[in-house]
């Protein structure tokens with residue numbers, strides 16, 4: 001089974017998980033990336049069962065519209081029933097690193113506004129300790145050098161993502177060579193650096209469930225207690 005086939009399978013599994021819980025006036029949150037795109041494609045078959053979606057990026061909004069799903073502004077949507085999105089890494093507590101597609105800030109906002117976060121990944125995203133994937137940080141452009149110096153002092157190696165401007169008009173620093181042993185504290189610490197908009201750790205709002213695609217099928221993973 002190829003990675004693309006695993007992404008399609010987990011996108012379909014997420015639709016299967018929520019289909020019977022959709023309601024006519026319900027608005028759901030939808031994430032960004034190749035796995036989220038597979039979810040959108042599978043969701044199209046249910047478009048008459050719910051009102052529409054809030055998108056975590058302009059790219060996702062466009063794809064939702066293309067398959068006939070209405071896109072709502074979060075400010076007029078209220079609380080969302082579900083948020084379905086991919087991730088770059090997840091650990092046993094369902095803490096995530098996200099932002100490989102540069103949509104981390106809107107993803108974090110939509111996740112925060114949702115009652116249940118269903119994360120959809122293939123098995124390559126599972127790690128014991130977060131940090132193998134460079135941690136994306138969205139930064140106000142004028143603070144780029146200042147924030148990079150603060151991050152370098154933490155023993156991380158910040159790398160400017162050339163040519164990437166987020167949907168919010170900001171830049172991304174990807175921090176390499178991290179071993180994130182306390183994701184909740186690290187998320188808060190990075191967010192306290194002046195000039196940081198947010199970082200790609202989802203530890204203070206982790207996923208509620210991870211659907212992980214493997215060649216043998218899709219596994220449902222809940223946090224270890």
Ligand SMILES: O=C(CO)[C@H](O)[C@H](O)COP(=O)(O)O
Nearest residue numbers: 033034035086099100101103
């Ligand atoms: O956080 C994200 C975008 O900002 C994506 O969810 C993450 O990068 C995973 O992407 P993909 O499903 O393409 O592997």
